[in-house]
Amino acid sequence: xxxxxPYVKGFKFLKGEDLLSDHQLELNEISEFxxxxxxxxxxxxxxxxxxxxxxxxxxxxxxxxxTKSEVQxxxxxxxxxxxxxxxxxxxxIIDESLLNNTTFRAIFSQHEPLIREYCEVNDxxxxxxxxxxxxxxxxxxxxxxxxxxxxxxxxxxxxFIHLIQLTENALGADNVISGFDDLxxxxxxxxxxxxxxxxxxxLKHAVTPTGSVKGTxxxxxxxxxxxxxxxxxxxxx
Numbered sequence: 001x002x003x004x005x006p007y008v009k010g011f012k013f014l015k016g017e018d019l020l021s022d023h024q025l026e027l028n029e030i031s032e033f034x035x036x037x038x039x040x041x042x043x044x045x046x047x048x049x050x051x052x053x054x055x056x057x058x059x060x061x062x063x064x065x066x067t068k069s070e071v072q073x074x075x076x077x078x079x080x081x082x083x084x085x086x087x088x089x090x091x092x093i094i095d096e097s098l099l100n101n102t103t104f105r106a107i108f109s110q111h112e113p114l115i116r117e118y119c120e121v122n123d124x125x126x127x128x129x130x131x132x133x134x135x136x137x138x139x140x141x142x143x144x145x146x147x148x149x150x151x152x153x154x155x156x157x158x159x160f161i162h163l164i165q166l167t168e169n170a171l172g173a174d175n176v177i178s179g180f181d182d183l184x185x186x187x188x189x190x191x192x193x194x195x196x197x198x199x200x201x202x203l204k205h206a207v208t209p210t211g212s213v214k215g216t217x218x219x220x221x222x223x224x225x226x227x228x229x230x231x232x233x234x235x236x237x
Contacts, residue, residue, distance in 0.1 A: 005121055007114055007158050010203030011177050011186070014110075016163070016194030023106035030193050033103045037164050037220055041135050042092035046084050049144040051135045055094035059127040061119040064112070066129075068096045074130055080155045081148045094133060107194060111160050111224065114198070118157055118226055132223040133164075136173065136210040143172075144219075145209040151178050153201050156225045161197045163190035164220035171211035173219045178204045190221075 041051040056069035072093050078086035098104050115127050136144035166173060175197050177186035182204065188197055199205045210219045 004201035005118075005157060006202045007117065007200045008198045010200060011188075011205065012198045013188050014196040014198070016192050016196065019110050019194055019196055020103070020106055023103070025103065025106075029103050033101065034165055034220070036095075036098070036101065037133055037135075037222070040092065040094045040098075041133050041220075044091065046089060047147060049136070049138070049142075050147075051137065052091050053094040053133040054091040055096060055098060055131045057099065057129050057131065059115055059119075059129055061116060061125045061127070066099050066108070068099075069128070077155050080152055083147045083149060091132075094131060098131065103194075107162065107196075108224070111198075114158055115226060122229070124229070128227040128229075130223075130225045130227055132221075132225065134221050134223065136219040136221075137216060138210050138212050139216050140212045140214050143209040143211055146207050149206075149209075151176065151182050151184075151204040151206045153180075153204050154199065155201075155228050157200060157228055158226040159199050160224040160226075161190070161199070162222040162224070163193065163195045164222055165193070165218065166191060166220075167216075167218045169213045169215055170217040170219055171213060172208040173210045174208045176206045176208065178206075180204060 040053040042053060044050040044052045054072065054074060056072050057066050058069050059066055073088045073090045075088050076084070119125065119127055138144040161175070175188045175190065176184050177188070178184045190197060210217060
């Protein structure tokens with residue numbers, strides 16, 4: 001098996017305010033992005049505990065342009081996802097106007113150097129990327145969990161995990177990092193708009209289930225997944 005490339009040496013945490021420092025984000029832009037998120041998540045066909053949406057795009061190394069992919073399905077291996085892996089999945093498709101959203105463009109521009117590094121390391125002109133909107137929602141006494149549920153090594157060479165919103169009544173929802181012995185070494189909590197955790201497959205990671213102290217709690221996240229070349233040969237590809 002090919003040794004994963006250490007793009008961020010396992011993980012890297014970035015504050016949302018730092019990611020958006022060049023953008024001069026206005027408060028109305030936060031509410032507008034959250035409203036856009038609300039309108040683009042639907043029931044997850046593979047789980048009753050989440051709602052989500054996805055948009056597959058392609059990044060061209062030469063032109064730096066982002067375009068919507070023809071195929072809108074997502075594959076994760078059984079090794080990376082022991083709950084829903086080994087099959088091609090489809091979700092509600094996020095409106096492609098996201099690609100022109102000023103907040104998204106500002107975030108993407110900060111991650112672009114790593115995406116370009118991926119293209120250079122692998123000698124490819126096109127990077128296949130999937131953008132995931134995922135809402136974890138739970139009432140008091142319930143649990144909303146990720147897929148896979150616990151520590152895992154991603155298929156993707158890079159995953160950028162961004163917080164859109166975390167309600168004050170939420171329990172859990174902490175990101176966990178470990179080595180391949182599955183012993184946690186780091187716990188990171190994303191708390192503010194666009195706080196970001198970047199992970200690569202040189203370590204394992206997980207997020208603890210979301211619960212609620214009282215009422216309904218939510219954790220809204222946006223993942224930008226830079227997909228492995230091997231993920232493009234399954235499903236409808």
